[in-house]
Amino acid sequence: MDNYHSIIASIDIGSSKIIVLIASVDDSGKFTVIGHAIGNSAGVTKGVIDNVEQASQAINQVVQDAYSSCDIDQCLNVSTNISDPHLTVINRSGSTYIPTKEIRDKDIEISVKNACGIPTPANKQVISSVINNFTLDKDSVTHLGVVTKHPIGQTATNLEVNMHIVTVSNQCVNAIEQSIRGSGFGLNNIVLNSMASSEIYITxxxxxxxxxxxxxxxxxxxxxxxxxxxxxxxxxxxxxxxxxxxxxxxxxxxxxxxxxxxxxxxxxxxxxxxxxxxxxxxxxxxxxxxxxxxxxxxxxxxxxxxxxxxxxxxxxxxxxxxxxxxxxxxxxxxxxxxxxxxxxxxxxxxxxxxxxxxxxxRVNVDKITTKKLQFEGGLKDPVYACALGLLLFDPDESDIRKEQSSNKSNIFGTIRQKLSEF
The missing domain is CATH 3.30.420.40 (ATPase, nucleotide binding domain)
Structure with a gap:
């Protein structure tokens, strides 16, 4: 095959269909879909896997079909979706005093730690923790301040981070991991459906x-x-x-x-x-x-x-x-x-x-293209929304769950991965 910078894949596990997309990423960050397969789902009810064996067999079949559609026989960089009706969303803020008056990486880490310093129920885990923005020198009365996404190097005496945290049930996550384990794909990211779709459809x-x-x-x-x-x-x-x-x-x-x-x-x-x-x-x-x-x-x-x-x-x-x-x-x-x-x-x-x-x-065609691939409706068909978005979703999110496996009440260490965005 052509010499690509890296190969990634997405698995959209739905109640009626399973979609697998395989894409290459060139040095400029452009995504090109080079492999594709779609098949009937099994073991999934209302977006939740309730029969791991059936789901695993269905996923494996579509994965093998996707491999056959291109000259790829293994992919270890894979994202998939989750739809948990019992998900919990928390918008949290955390702040810290800046003694040097100049914001550094350490100050961001402290503010993030303060925002995420909440216990997670034993039956749940954080699946997404997104830094929305930072507020510099927020007034305690008016609650106004300078809002920015790039605080490093700026001058302030107080830094506040604003985050969106999503928790889902351990059972849902475990079922997904078990179902994909036998496909030969290496799962490293689980993303909410709508958050994935937003990557390709929302400006x-x-x-x-x-x-x-x-x-x-x-x-x-x-x-x-x-x-x-x-x-x-x-x-x-x-x-x-x-x-x-x-x-x-x-x-x-x-x-x-x-x-x-x-x-x-x-x-x-x-x-x-x-x-x-x-x-x-x-x-x-x-x-x-x-x-x-x-x-x-x-x-x-x-x-x-x-x-x-x-x-x-x-x-x-x-x-x-x-x-x-x-x-x-x-x-x-x-x-x-x-x-x-x-x-x-x-x-x-x-x-x-x-x-x-x-x-x-409408698909943002500037972000992703097709190569040697023909399928009904092309990438513009809304049935591929989640699968496409999974390809584009920030892979740094994946480490959040890994951190929780050792300490469910503390996701601070994983947020360092997110700081690369800033």
């Missing part, structure tokens, strides 16, 4: 003005909120594209597979978008006859079910953000991605539900 300008990334997968909906340039909040809603399919199945007494076909072939997120109703053939399971018989339903009635299901997801998102008082902080609105957002009218329905600007995410 820094949007993060500065306030934006929410919504990743609607088959099993769950992941969201991350960014304000003032950094991440503020993350959550997992236990509802996704599979629930929409199930609602169709329940409404018309048909199989899940047939409901999925109806959704993909005739679906729309808004009834008002159906200009002319038509009859749609489908296979209904007859209670009196074990054989399936073909029947007809109106497209409008199908879309009514779909619209109600999507509206439930969007209403849940709105309530979550309102509970955190973040619904009025999104000047750049919502960015939608994930496989379940491919249905027509998804963005317009969410706009009507949340009354805040909403758009479908």
């Amino acid at each position: 820094q300008d949007e993060k500065d003005s306030g934006v929410c990334l919504v990743d609607i997968g088959a099993g769950v909906t992941n969201l991350s909120v960014f304000t003032k340039g950094g991440i503020t909040y993350s959550a997992v809603i236990q509802n996704g594209g599979n629930q929409i399919t199930q609602d169709i199945s329940d409404a018309f007494d048909t199989s899940f597979e047939e409901a999925e076909r109806l959704k993909l072939e005739y679906g729309n997120a808004q009834v008002k978008s159906i200009r002319e109703d038509k009859l749609v053939p489908f296979q209904q399971i007859d209670d009196d006859d074990p054989d399936q018989s073909e029947r007809y339903l109106s497209q409008q009635s199908l879309v009514e079910v779909i619209e109600q299901s999507y509206s439930t997801i969007f209403s849940s998102i709105k309530k979550v953000l309102q509970s955190q008082k973040l619904d009025r902080s999104l000047k750049s609105g919502f960015v939608l991605t994930g496989g379940a957002t491919k249905i027509k009218g998804c963005d317009m329905l969410m706009l009507s539900c949340v009354t805040v600007r909403t758009k479908l995410g």
